[in-house]
Amino acid sequence: MIKHVKIRNFRSFVEAEVDLQPFSLVVGANGSGKTNFLRFLEKSINLVSGADPQSGFSTWIRHSNNHQSPFSFELTHSTGEKVIGKRQAHQDMFEFVGPMSGGKNALIFNLIPEKISNPERITPSIIVGPNGEGTTAVLEMLKSGDGEDLFDQIEVHFRKYVPEAEKLSLKTFGEGTKQIQIREKSLTDPLPADELSEGTRIILAILTIIHQEKPPSMILLEDIDRGLHPRLFEYLAPLLHDIAIRHDINIVATTHNPYLVDAMQDHKDAVIIVEKKDGASTLSTLASRLENLDYDSVDPDDMPLGQLWFSGLVGGTPVRISSRAAK
Amino acid sequence: MSAAKYLYILCEGERDEMFYERLCERITGVTYLKPADFRLRRGANWKTAMAGAVLLVNRFQHWPERQDIGLINRGRQ
Numbered sequence: 056m057i058k059h060v061k062i063r064n065f066r067s068f069v070e071a072e073v074d075l076q077p078f079s080l081v082v083g084a085n086g087s088g089k090t091n092f093l094r095f096l097e098k099s100i101n102l103v104s105g106a107d108p109q110s111g112f113s114t115w116i117r118h119s120n121n122h123q124s125p126f127s128f129e130l131t132h133s134t135g136e137k138v139i140g141k142r143q144a145h146q147d148m149f150e151f152v153g154p155m156s157g158g159k160n161a162l163i164f165n166l167i168p169e170k171i172s173n174p175e176r177i178t179p180s181i182i183v184g185p186n187g188e189g190t191t192a193v194l195e196m197l198k199s200g201d202g203e204d205l206f207d208q209i210e211v212h213f214r215k216y217v218p219e220a221e222k223l224s225l226k227t228f229g230e231g232t233k234q235i236q237i238r239e240k241s242l243t244d245p246l247p248a249d250e251l252s253e254g255t256r257i258i259l260a261i262l263t264i265i266h267q268e269k270p271p272s273m274i275l276l277e278d279i280d281r282g283l284h285p286r287l288f289e290y291l292a293p294l295l296h297d298i299a300i301r302h303d304i305n306i307v308a309t310t311h312n313p314y315l316v317d318a319m320q321d322h323k324d325a326v327i328i329v330e331k332k333d334g335a336s337t338l339s340t341l342a343s344r345l346e347n348l349d350y351d352s353v354d355p356d357d358m359p360l361g362q363l364w365f366s367g368l369v370g371g372t373p374v375r376i377s378s379r380a381a382k
Numbered sequence: 383m384s385a386a387k388y389l390y391i392l393c394e395g396e397r398d399e400m401f402y403e404r405l406c407e408r409i410t411g412v413t414y415l416k417p418a419d420f421r422l423r424r425g426a427n428w429k430t431a432m433a434g435a436v437l438l439v440n441r442f443q444h445w446p447e448r449q450d451i452g453l454i455n456r457g458r459q
Contacts, residue, residue, distance in 0.1 A: 313423070349440040358433035366392065367420045368437050 056303050057100070057273065059131040062338075064124035065098075066091040067331070072129075073338035076325035077299035078292065080279075081309045082316060082364055083329035084373040088336025089309045092329055093163050093275040096307060099128045100161040100273050102149055103138050133303075161273030164264060166281070168256040172235060172248035174228040182267060187260040191248075193267055195225050195233050202268050209262045212294065216258050216287050223259075235259065254282025261291075265298045265306070274299075276308040285314030292318045296325075313361030316341075320360055328364075328371035344369040389414035392434045394424050406454070 061072040067088040083089050101107035127141035138153035164185055171187035181192040197206040210223045222238040224245065235248035237255075248256060264274060280288070292315070299306045307327075310316070319326050319341070326341035341360065348368060350358075363369055391402050399419070407413060420438065422430060435453070442451050 347441060347444045348437045350437065352440060353433035353436050354429075357429040358437065362423055362426065362430060362434075363437070365421060365423055366434055367418060368434070368441060372419075372421075 056133045056299070057096075057130050057305050058133045059129075060096065060099070061129035062095055063127045065095045065126055065128070067334075067336040068092075068095065068338075069124075069335040071336060071338040073327055073340060074324065075305055075307065075327075076296075076322065077304075078296040078306045078322075079308075079325050079327055080292075080315060080319055081307060081327045081329060082311070083371045084331075085311075087329045087331050087371070089329050090277065091336060092327075092338065093277065093307065093309065095128070096273055096305075097161040097163050097275060099130060099140060100159055102140055103130065103151060103155055104159040105155070106160045159272040161275060162271040163275040163277060164260075165277040166257050166260050168253040168282075169249070171256040171260045172251065174232050174234040176232050182269070182271075183260065183264045187257075190260045190263045191225065191233050191235050193263050194223075194235065197266070197268070198225065205266045205268065209259075209266050212262050213259055215290060217255055220255075252282070254284070257282045258287070258291075265295065270298075270302055270304060272304045274304065274306045276306070278310065279308035280310045280312040280315055285312060288312075288315045288318045292322075296322070313365045315361070316364050317359045317361035320355060323360065326360070326364075328369060330370045339370070341369060386415050387412055389416050390418065390420060390438060391416070392420040392422060392431065392438060394422050394426065 056077060057075050059072065059074050062068045063070050068091065081089050081092060098107060125141065127139065129137060129139050131137045136154050138151060138155065140149050140151050142149045162185060164183070164187070166187040168187070170184075171190045173188070173191075175189070175191040177192050177195050179196065181189050181196065183189045183193050194206060194209070197203065197209070206223075213223055214220050217237075219239045219241065220237050221240050222245070224236055224238065225233040226236045226245070226247065228234045236245040237248070237251060238245040248259075251259075261276065261279070264270065264276075279291075283291070295306045295308070298304075316326060323342040323345060324340050328339050328341060328344060330337055341364070350363070358366075364371055366372075389403060389406055391399050393399050393402060403414070403416065420434070422434060439451065439453065442449065
């Protein structure tokens with residue numbers, strides 16, 4: 056598991072560093088650099104492990120005054136091992152200092168409901184893809200292979216989030232092709248996945264991603280609150296935390312929803328605030344921001360963390376948007 | 383030349399903010415700079431408003447330069 060990251064000259068970041076927790080929630084205004092942070096994590100981990108071919112360099116390095124700035128990063132593991140990667144402006148290859156972690160990989164998930172519910176051809180050793188494709192195939196492999204206990208766990212959690220759902224199964228759609236279907240308590244016939252709501256499909260994909268037999272060592276979830284009822288996050292946040300610890304991986308999710316921040320009351324160091332200062336993205340934890348506010352001096356029930364973030368007192372909110380004419 | 387005076391308003395929206403800003407200007411006869419917006423979620427209760435005010439003052443106290451602070455609190459309805 057990665058414990059600390061340092062970034063120099065990557066897209067909107069000039070110089071930033073932050074601690075990561077097993078499950079970290081990233082908040083910030085639109086355009087502050089949340090997605091760039093996820094991209095940095097994906098790129099750096101895949102570069103170190105050799106999973107990334109170092110292509111597309113010019114699109115992710117920071118440019119200033121038409122000069123490429125030297126990109127470098129540091130990843131510190133929970134074991135204390137540190138790997139440093141750097142690439143000078145006009146060099147072709149990265150230089151790495153420190154232990155290379157082969158087999159580690161990171162993946163950004165930007166889930167698209169249609170990709171989750173489409174019928175899929177079942178192939179062995181499949182994983183859930185960036186848009187949720189592969190969810191059906193992974194579920195089938197778990198159910199019919201050695202991972203039936205994991206399939207059962209997915210089903211148990213899914214029923215918590217969608218109480219109407221009675222049974223999760225896979226319908227044979229054609230030769231070697233399957234589609235997810237859900238039997239609901241009030242309906243005679245099972246519902247094919249493409250008739251489920253977007254939120255239901257997304258939660259099923261998230262549960263499948265984290266319960267895969269070999270999940271990525273860094274799971275990066277874009278807009279985790281999309282289609283998810285805010286109350287459900289009270290259950291999802293601890294689940295993501297437990298699974299990350301069990302597999303010794305990191306799960307990092309972005310959100311704009313203050314209710315999700317409320318659910319991090321006991322993990323203030325796991326909320327990462329991204330904000331732009333002088334055109335550059337910065338990183339800090341909510342816990343560090345609270346030190347300057349003496350948050351302990353108020354009752355947290357009066358000022359929940361989500362309200363606090365929304366208020367602007369800890370940063371990570373949009374710059375002034377005003378419909379008023381300038382004075 | 384006198385130092386700039388800053389006004390911070392913690393309220394639910396832009397209309398409220400405009401009202402309190404004008405009110406402060408009328409009462410004090412001073413034009414303020416407003417470097418940041420602070421917002422409460424709509425329907426937040428007075429306890430949240432009070433907690434927000436306490437945290438706002440705490441924040442000022444951590445500023446490196448000493449400043450004189452005047453606090454206007456609308457109070458409990």
